[in-house]
Amino acid sequence: MTAPLLSIRDLHLRMSSFDGRAHVLNGINLTVNRGEIWGLVGESGCGKSLTGLSVSRLQPTPPAHYTAGEILLEGQDLLKLSPSQMQRLRGKRIGMIFQDPTTNLNPAFRIGEQLVDVALAAADRDPEVIGCAPNAGRRECRQAARKLAGEMLTRVGIPNALARLDDYPHQFSGGMRQRVLIAMALIGRPDLLIADEPTTALDVSVQAQILELIKNSVKDFDMGVVLITHNLGVVAQTCSHVAVMYAGNIVESGPVAAVIGNPVHPYTRALMSAIPTRETRRGELRGLAGSVPNLITPPPGCRFAPRCQFAQPACTTAMPAPVSVGDNHAAACIRVNEMEALVDD
Amino acid sequence: MTEIMLEIDNVSKIYPGRRGIFGTSPEVHALKNVSLSVRKGESFGLVGESGSGKTTLTRSILHLETPTSGSIRVQGQDLGKLSEAELRRLRSRVQIVFQDPYASLNPRMSVYDIVTEPLVIHHETLGLTNRQRSDRAAELLSLVGMGSQHLHRYPHEFSGGQRQRICIARALASGPELLLLDEPTSALDVSVQAQVLNLLCELQDRLGLTYFFISHDLAVVRYLCDRVALINRGEIVEQGDCAQIFDAPKSEYARMLIGAMPEVKVPA
Numbered sequence: 001m002t003a004p005l006l007s008i009r010d011l012h013l014r015m016s017s018f019d020g021r022a023h024v025l026n027g028i029n030l031t032v033n034r035g036e037i038w039g040l041v042g043e044s045g046c047g048k049s050l051t052g053l054s055v056s057r058l059q060p061t062p063p064a065h066y067t068a069g070e071i072l073l074e075g076q077d078l079l080k081l082s083p084s085q086m087q088r089l090r091g092k093r094i095g096m097i098f099q100d101p102t103t104n105l106n107p108a109f110r111i112g113e114q115l116v117d118v119a120l121a122a123a124d125r126d127p128e129v130i131g132c133a134p135n136a137g138r139r140e141c142r143q144a145a146r147k148l149a150g151e152m153l154t155r156v157g158i159p160n161a162l163a164r165l166d167d168y169p170h171q172f173s174g175g176m177r178q179r180v181l182i183a184m185a186l187i188g189r190p191d192l193l194i195a196d197e198p199t200t201a202l203d204v205s206v207q208a209q210i211l212e213l214i215k216n217s218v219k220d221f222d223m224g225v226v227l228i229t230h231n232l233g234v235v236a237q238t239c240s241h242v243a244v245m246y247a248g249n250i251v252e253s254g255p256v257a258a259v260i261g262n263p264v265h266p267y268t269r270a271l272m273s274a275i276p277t278r279e280t281r282r283g284e285l286r287g288l289a290g291s292v293p294n295l296i297t298p299p300p301g302c303r304f305a306p307r308c309q310f311a312q313p314a315c316t317t318a319m320p321a322p323v324s325v326g327d328n329h330a331a332a333c334i335r336v337n338e339m340e341a342l343v344d345d
Numbered sequence: 346m347t348e349i350m351l352e353i354d355n356v357s358k359i360y361p362g363r364r365g366i367f368g369t370s371p372e373v374h375a376l377k378n379v380s381l382s383v384r385k386g387e388s389f390g391l392v393g394e395s396g397s398g399k400t401t402l403t404r405s406i407l408h409l410e411t412p413t414s415g416s417i418r419v420q421g422q423d424l425g426k427l428s429e430a431e432l433r434r435l436r437s438r439v440q441i442v443f444q445d446p447y448a449s450l451n452p453r454m455s456v457y458d459i460v461t462e463p464l465v466i467h468h469e470t471l472g473l474t475n476r477q478r479s480d481r482a483a484e485l486l487s488l489v490g491m492g493s494q495h496l497h498r499y500p501h502e503f504s505g506g507q508r509q510r511i512c513i514a515r516a517l518a519s520g521p522e523l524l525l526l527d528e529p530t531s532a533l534d535v536s537v538q539a540q541v542l543n544l545l546c547e548l549q550d551r552l553g554l555t556y557f558f559i560s561h562d563l564a565v566v567r568y569l570c571d572r573v574a575l576i577n578r579g580e581i582v583e584q585g586d587c588a589q590i591f592d593a594p595k596s597e598y599a600r601m602l603i604g605a606m607p608e609v610k611v612p613a
Binding site: 043044123173203205206207208230231232234236237243256257260261270271272274275276277278282283285286287289291294315 | 535561
């Protein structure tokens with residue numbers, strides 16, 4: 001049996017600050033296979049982005065400090081790689097898309113140049129990416145990379161792509177810039193794509209197009225995707241699997257249909273009932289009282305217990321382990337099996 | 346016949362082209378013949394994508410922008426025909442809550458100063474003494490679900506949801522009848538968004554406010570608003586009862602927007 005594309009095992013991350021050390025990731029377990037789109041959802045400050053940044057090792061250490069765990073990319077532990085080894089993986093094997101398309105493109109360079117640079121860096125490792133012979137001259141490589149850049153822009157739906165290679169980022173709209181970034185992330189044919197809130201800054205109509213584009217790319221390139229978002233609607237629309245995070249833990253994970261159709265963790269339920277739907281009547285929206293706990297002195301036991309309406313004394317003694325509640329569907333709550341009866345009351 | 350709170354009649358706004366070193370930029374038609382009316386006591390939603398003219402329209406209602414043509418009337422008073430003093434008096438009845446509670450509170454002012462500032466500015470209209478202002482500040486905070494122990498703290502001590510509550514308290518200070526809400530929950534987490542939306546519902550029931558709610562989040566508009574208008578490139582594309590527009594959109598644009606709305610449901 002081959003190793004899964006990405007396997008995060010019991011990852012612990014501490015962050016030093018002036019007030020003390022915060023336990024920001026507290027035993028994350030996540031396995032992503034090719035062809036899967038994993039949604040990572042939760043409120044701000046629950047560790048979604050840090051999980052993503054840890055995989056691409058873009059979180060500077062210090063202040064961050066990995067105290068335990070491993071991040072395996074097809075069996076290779078990323079946490080043990082040197083910075084230069086890691087740099088060779090980025091762009092080629094791991095692609096990233098960030099939230100704000102405006103700040104992630106260099107305003108002083110043409111779009112084409114920026115795409116070509118990424119393609120050439122990826123080609124250093126694998127000349128097949130740009131499709132020219134290993135001993136080809138620099139000029140030849142550049143031309144091939146430029147051709148590929150044009151193809152990628154066409155693929156992400158930018159009209160008249162070849163002419164637009166010579167445009168600067170400010171000549172593109174927000175949605176178009178996000179497409180350019182996606183093209184840039186995909187140009188090295190990565191095996192794993194990490195998309196950190198790729199559509200939060202965009203309008204709904206553009207958001208739908210970008211999500212569709214990510215979905216199609218998974219089919220075309222046979223990659224795995226980690227989609228970080230705070231919007232459960234986006235997850236339902238796009239992802240095959242979902243992991244719900246709260247205060248540095250994954251509290252519930254599984255296939256989208258199972259988790260959204262039958263959420264068992266009280267936090268997932270609370271998140272879902274906070275979103276107005278067609279049926280929600282005025283004044284009946286249920287918010288979640290309280291706020292995310294201070295991670296320097298986290299509450300004992302289950303970190304959600306202080307805000308949980310079903311909490312018992314036993315909840316504060318130990319961190320609950322994930323309990324399987326169905327095919328690949330697990331929730332970290334000691335009252336999972338009573339949940340149906342509790343909700344009916 | 347219900348009273349009309351806000352009437353926007355055939356308003357257009359053209360920003361003239363600017364002459365720069367690379368030539369003249371074309372003029373921008375930010376609003377094209379926009380007409381709508383908001384009844385007293387209802388929630389009216391304005392939905393549009395970025396660049397569609399939502400903000401220009403909001404700023405026009407506050408008379409921070411002067412429309413190129415057309416008129417805006419608040420309770421029958423035409424904003425374009427009022428004197429400075431009359432405008433100031435009118436503004437005590439029209440207040441706004443902004444999108445970003447991190448940017449719209451002055452970090453150097455305490456909550457007390459923030460909430461009582463409108464009372465000082467509208468001193469002529471309201472005529473409150475210092476003592477009455479203090480009482481009013483405490484009353485406002487309890488209205489938005491906070492306590493008088495928060496009065497002498499500074500904005501950085503509060504979470505996003507609490508800051509937005511402070512913004513709402515400030516907007517309510519002068520006793521407005523019309524509240525403009527410019528994407529008041531889009532910077533907040535869903536759980537906090539739900540609390541703020543519930544607060545807005547409760548305040549409307551209690552104080553009989555009229556809301557003009559600007560958003561690009563259709564789910565929130567469907568939840569809160571009675572009527573809705575969709576705006577695209579400065580033109581109103583469709584307007585009507587909320588339920589009717591969401592269930593049977595007439596225009597292509599409305600169908601597209603509603604179709605693109607990410608719903609939390611089990612995928613088919």
